[in-house]
Amino acid sequence: MIELTGWEPLGISVNWAAIEGELGVPLPADYKELYEAFGGGVFSDSVYFLGRDEGIAFDFLTQWRVDLSVDQDGRYGDVSAVDPYSVYAPGGKGLVTWASTEWADEYCWLIDAQWPGEYPILARAEDNEWHRHDMSTSEFLYRVLADADFQPFGIAQYDLGTTFKPGSGDGE
Numbered sequence: 120m121i122e123l124t125g126w127e128p129l130g131i132s133v134n135w136a137a138i139e140g141e142l143g144v145p146l147p148a149d150y151k152e153l154y155e156a157f158g159g160g161v162f163s164d165s166v167y168f169l170g171r172d173e174g175i176a177f178d179f180l181t182q183w184r185v186d187l188s189v190d191q192d193g194r195y196g197d198v199s200a201v202d203p204y205s206v207y208a209p210g211g212k213g214l215v216t217w218a219s220t221e222w223a224d225e226y227c228w229l230i231d232a233q234w235p236g237e238y239p240i241l242a243r244a245e246d247n248e249w250h251r252h253d254m255s256t257s258e259f260l261y262r263v264l265a266d267a268d269f270q271p272f273g274i275a276q277y278d279l280g281t282t283f284k285p286g287s288g289d290g291e
Contacts, residue, residue: 120153120257123265124283128156133171143209144230147238150256159286163264163279165221177286183215214241224272244271
């Protein structure tokens with residue numbers, strides 16, 4: 120990703136133990152490496168990569184907390200926004216969003232507290248169907264940005280360039 124974007128790694132220091140303690144599971148190692156290099160922000164003017172403390176729009180934990188509270192709020196009925204799945208709750212099984220696009224695509228991990236260390240990616244595009252990808256976060260993101268044949272998620276055919284713009288925070 121660094122070569123693809125020409126980005127100079129930031130070397131952001133993160134208290135992963137605190138974040139993973141709140142979630143009750145470890146996060147994918149390659150996601151942590153991506154975040155430490157880039158921080159939260161926007162790839163190719165269209166893929167919103169969530170990080171930590173980047174302002175509310177790019178804050179991974181804030182987004183997860185909101186998703187979880189809405190998913191568990193009975194006032195909205197029994198249907199989850201990520202139906203047929205649910206939003207991950209500590210100790211359970213469900214989705215955690217790590218990126219989205221300006222076209223409302225969603226990129227999530229399917230996390231199961233019983234199987235920590237396994238992070239299949241579930242992604243949903245305009246067809247509103249979930250597509251499972253058994254690959255790393257960085258491989259999925261690379262394919263979204265660079266592989267025009269990675270459908271329905273590849274954006275390379277739109278010739279947006281492979282850029283990165285940091286989020287609104289300072290990454291600390």
